[in-house]
Amino acid sequence: MVTYHSDIVRQKVLLQVYRPLMHAFLGRVDAIAATSPNYLQSSTVLHRYQDKARSIPIGLAQSLYPEPDGQVVTDLRLRYGERFFLFVGVQRYYKGLHFLLEAMSAAPWPLLVVGAGPLEQDLMRTAARLKLTNVHFLGSVDEQQKVNLMQACYSVIFPSHLRSEAFGIGLLEGAMFGKPLICCEIGTGTSFINVHGSTGIVVPPMSAGALRTAMQTLWDNPGLAQRYGEAARVRYLDVFSSEELGRAYSELYKQVVSRRKVL
Structure with a gap:
């Protein structure tokens, strides 16, 4: 059994060399677990293995996270504002942060960007150029x-x-903490975690305008944001808990072992 997390997207030359080995390997395994049904449906690699592939979403154990410090939470809201948007993740080429900075141009709300990475300095220069105080x-x-x-x-x-x-994972952590979510539709796990119109807003990729409109919608409608956040928390508990992850993998292992015994 193998867990399949991502297609090769950027390394096109490497893929030409690797593709025969990849398909030889995937062709021999008994079962493939994709990390979301969206990825299972949209992956051109997994398309040929639909008969032995299934979706088992990544799960998080909230018990492994520290408890929030109430005083620090209060201090953060005093420092940055009672309401602010948050991004958490490594600042890599596919994170879309340059579109988010464009969306923030002349925006009235605060945004906190958490994480480092190869684009960090470039993004900070962009924010300075756009005067994003x-x-x-x-x-x-x-x-x-x-x-x-x-x-x-x-x-x-x-x-x-x-x-x-x-x-x-940063998006799923937001759901775990009951926050309304905004993400882009790229055919992967992001729009499986965040269900448009239920747990938050899903917008087209590479659109600063769409991101800005989504942020404005949540900002102007606190009641809607609260409902999205509550639904995101429920979805985390129902679909993305560590218990559900363990149950699904245990069942798949049993199925594979059972088939092996028959053979």
């Missing part, structure tokens, strides 16, 4: 700091615009 780059944080930020924020935004973003 309400965008705050916090760099890398530890788990306690991340939990405090998740608890304090108004909404989690995840603007990844390319299929290199196969799932989106």
